Amino acid sequence: MKRELLAIGIVILILIGLPVGVFIYNRQHTNPDSPERLITIQAAVPEAGGFQPSAIKVTAGETVTLRFTSVDVTHGIAIGPGLGIDLGHVDPGHVQEVSLTFEKAGTYTFYCNTWCSPDHWRMRGTVDVIDPANPDAAPSPYHDPIIEQLVEEGVNIDANTTMDMPDHPQPDVLRFDQPASIEQGHILAASLVIPTELADTEWRLTHTPIEGLALLENNNPSISMSDLINVIAYMWTSDTPPEDIQWAEEYYNKNCAACHGQTGEGNGPAADQTAQSPVAFADFTYMFGMRSDVLYAKIRRGGMGTDMPNFGTLLTPEETLRLVGYLWQLAFKDRPN
């Protein structure tokens, strides 16, 4: 009889003690003073589901910790736009964590920035930051003055070249038989007559180097064509400061080089998997007929049917322009030939 009571006592102790113990353990290991949320996001190749969860809701001002894990191959984690967060690689079996406080309501995107599969560019997830004062507010429509300007002008952003626009001077292909030299252009630029519109950064943003070359040629008829090309190469690469170029190079290598190639030859390891061959920025004949604002629009909006993903949800307009600046570097920078 006594033993039976003892047995019942033990069973009751287990039944009550276990939940209580778990509860106390939980209380001790989640510090009640910081109401911080921990969200674990599991990364897998997009064919196997991508990020899970891929949509997160947080309130503005709330601190959340995002913990990324990987289940198959190495992924790279970055969050944008404008946050400047790049957690680097997350290997299978390892975690990467970041604690964030979103001050402003809006939508942010976390994305994989290391080529991980043929569908790598689909690997994205969103963080919806809700304004606590107005939780049901719809996101405001997105305005991009540069793209709106292009649409107004009637430029076909999907076209492979902007040279077929009306009034655009046609290039003489033979002029572009040797790479341009930015350094020589820099030296020469001081001694040339530079037309006022050509000296204007805004003008260069919306015109092709060929248009600039035609202007320069009219004003400096005695200078040889290869020298003029060097000056144009210098002018189109001079707008972006070196530290921005450095940032853009790093971003380009992580996000663009897998298709477009590290040197911009359009020959990255994934180049044969895309619907259309990636554009070669190193081909400066192509770049001479291209406009900065069109490149900007192509990066931000993506390419219809080309498999070029949109980067408008990952980059701020300023960051996109830095990237465009790096594309001009790829086109004109001196390469050993």
Place this chain on the structure above:
Amino acid sequence: MSRVQKSFAWMRQHWVILIGIILAIGVMTFPIPQITDPQTRTITLDARQFEFAPHRIHINKGDRVIIQFTASDVVHGFYLDGYGIQERVEPGITKQIEFVAEHTGKFRYRCSVSCGSLHPFMIGELVVGPNEPFWRAIAFVIVSVITLIAYQFFSKGTSYEHATLGTSPA
């Protein structure tokens, strides 16, 4: 017979063994001069699931090796046994690995970043030649075998028969 005389007599009887031992020590320690001039070798090494291309690299001792390391599908790694070199490569970004091949032999390089189900089998070989320990061992075995055969030939009817018949030579 004095001790010295005894050993001389032994030597006269077993001189083949003595020559064999001297030769064997010779092949194991003889310094081999560097036959080939050290070169700089640039190798393009591509990693993909789940193989290296090329999966075998032959170089000579003293060569300066520059590996242009690329990945074709996912992030891969490179770990070279014996040299302890480790590098990781992302698709699209070429990594350069430089080292001087100081140790001869056959070393394995393997993927050091978990890259999928068959990742443990992603292995290649770096052969740094001439493979001195290997050829010395071969020479040692050949010398030993020849010595034994010669010993049997020159001392026929003495030690061999006693050994097999189990009788004492006295």
